[in-house]
Amino acid sequence: MAEKHIGRQTVFLKNPPSIKATASFVGPKEGKGPLKNDFDFIIPDELWGEDSWEKAESKLVREVFAKVIQKAKLTNDQIDYVLAGDLLNQCIAASYGLRETEVPFFGLYGACSTMAESMSIGSLLVDGGFAENIVCMTSSHFCSAERQFRFPLELGSQRTPTAQWTVTGSGSVVLSANGAGPYIKHITTGKINDLGIKDANNMGAAMAPAAADTIFAHFKDTGLQPDYYDLIVTGDLGKVGKQICQEMLKDNGLNIESRFNDCGVMIFDGETQDTHAGGSGCACSATVLAGHIYKQLIQGNLKRVLFVATGALMSPISSQQKESIPGIAHAVAIHRTLN
Amino acid sequence: MAEKHIGRQTVFLKNPPSIKATASFVGPKEGKGPLKNDFDFIIPDELWGEDSWEKAESKLVREVFAKVIQKAKLTNDQIDYVLAGDLLNQCIAASYGLRETEVPFFGLYGACSTMAESMSIGSLLVDGGFAENIVCMTSSHFCSAERQFRFPLELGSQRTPTAQWTVTGSGSVVLSANGAGPYIKHITTGKINDLGIKDANNMGAAMAPAAADTIFAHFKDTGLQPDYYDLIVTGDLGKVGKQICQEMLKDNGLNIESRFNDCGVMIFDGETQDTHAGGSGCACSATVLAGHIYKQLIQGNLKRVLFVATGALMSPISSQQKESIPGIAHAVAIHRTLN
Structure with missing residues (x-):
């Protein structure tokens, strides 16, 4: 077992990273739900001024990245790594959303586990002294996900009782070696x-x-x-x-x-x-x-x-x-x- | 800049991980190329007994994982993490190829940079004391990649002079905190x-x-x-x-x-x-x-x-x-x- 593991799957972080800031943008439907007051921004419609749902999802990533580092009072060159991925084929929401950041990038694919995956790897890199500040983030979009995984929305297919509704939005945290928690x-x-x-x-x-x-x-x-x-x-x-x-x-x-x-x-x-x-x-x-x-x-x-x-x-x-x-x-x- | 960085993008590894073993399986075409004597195994045909190219690619991942830990004289429960990804939509070659390993898994998407991405993150986790042994690996398959990214092979489309040929195969390394190099x-x-x-x-x-x-x-x-x-x-x-x-x-x-x-x-x-x-x-x-x-x-x-x-x-x-x-x-x- 590795030095810093406690048990097969768990690491205890001796220098626990602090979540310095978070940002979350969601779609209109999420913006009418029970947690609507907790998001930073509710986009007005699923396209948000773009000409495709995929581009709208990339824009969510781009804008949430900008928002979270602004809230953390950091600039791009103070971010050591960005860890991100999404559900789209070849994770294009993350790649296109982050291509102008000039921040070293590790692309992840954990499907809907990506937020915890990015925070897990991010925590290890901060705890290990390899990063001062890391942005961890992911996105999904109801329309791009339905088109890709199930049926085009235009078909109007009936949904099964066990079906779930893909959230439109992007969430992000800045993990930091210095911070006041959590x-x-x-x-x-x-x-x-x-x-x-x-x-x-x-x-x-x-x-x-x-x-x-x-x-x-x-x-x-x-x-x-x-x-x-x-x-x-x-x-x-x-x-x-x-x-x-x-x-x-x-x-x-x-x-x-x-x-x-x-x-x-x-x-x-x-x-x-x-x-x-x-x-x-x-x-x-x-x-x-x-x-x-x-x-x-x-x-x-x-x-x-x-x-x-x-x-x-x-x-x-x-x-x-x-x-x-x-x-x-x-x-x-x-x-x-x-x- | 983070403690262990030298410059914006580079980490110097104070406890450099050793590449304890490697394994590589390739397809028949690669097995006729100039490096044919350096691979562990050349599969007889692109399907390798499976009923789809995607399943053949997953089999490559499964068998190369087994081979690399055998060559490293390790068992699955001595591997702290496996870091892997591939080109297929939602990285199914890695997920299906590794689903029986019972090893903590971080899925990556770096397109064809995935091998270096997995070794980069793997090196940080070993150097940081978070892992004794990590398997880093990736795969691709000519037929599954052509079908997904370009044209179905059955169309017999002509290739442009700048086109490249997707390698069929899977490569893997075991990074280890203990080892004699490289x-x-x-x-x-x-x-x-x-x-x-x-x-x-x-x-x-x-x-x-x-x-x-x-x-x-x-x-x-x-x-x-x-x-x-x-x-x-x-x-x-x-x-x-x-x-x-x-x-x-x-x-x-x-x-x-x-x-x-x-x-x-x-x-x-x-x-x-x-x-x-x-x-x-x-x-x-x-x-x-x-x-x-x-x-x-x-x-x-x-x-x-x-x-x-x-x-x-x-x-x-x-x-x-x-x-x-x-x-x-x-x-x-x-x-x-x-x-």
């Missing part, structure tokens, strides 16, 4: 899990085993109990996947029910917003973390949060070739103070 | 460069500015001269891009000509193999490094190598939307010994 104290890195779910309209079920596996590993590695955290929050399991994850953990002797929520459940009003099983997409966990959860940490309403973003690692081609859907989840433990 | 001493992380090239059949020209930019940054940050290295090798610029890169550097006062080669030029015989401007794809640099270059380092024919894998960060959608092609390149300095 701090990242542990990261638990996920393994790929595939229990054989093949329904691309039931991503929550496909990702739930990975979420349960990573949450279980986190508590096993750290020796902590679920009530240590005020909130254990998964990325985008939605209503269906959240229930499965909770039950899988209970079957393994870990009851997280009183602390557990899911960004996909939180971001939309399930009664009135017609989003079926809830929100999904890289931006789901990223904007809820950078918006709502970060505010709650700063205000002291939350003191310790286990943020577990979840990704489904399939593509339309793997689905057409009758493959099942592998899932992954990475956990980042965020503390309001160092105590 | 060692990684510096990494130089690239910024996204986009000088406006829009021709998806001239990727070499699109990537050349990024390669030149990263090579220039490496020598600026380290204060070294090109003749410090026995070999400065880019990933897959091909004949056209190599020439452009060399000239761009010369215009900036850096003459690397006597040391410079490109994996895309090396892997095929340009006279007899009908590969136009040369090889490309994630596996181009990965297999040439893990096969030929590693052997030369072990045998002492090369003592110091600057490995600069190059990626074009576009997608078919960005090309259809008339976007130019951003490039990126990451450099990894490999030394036979610590002296």
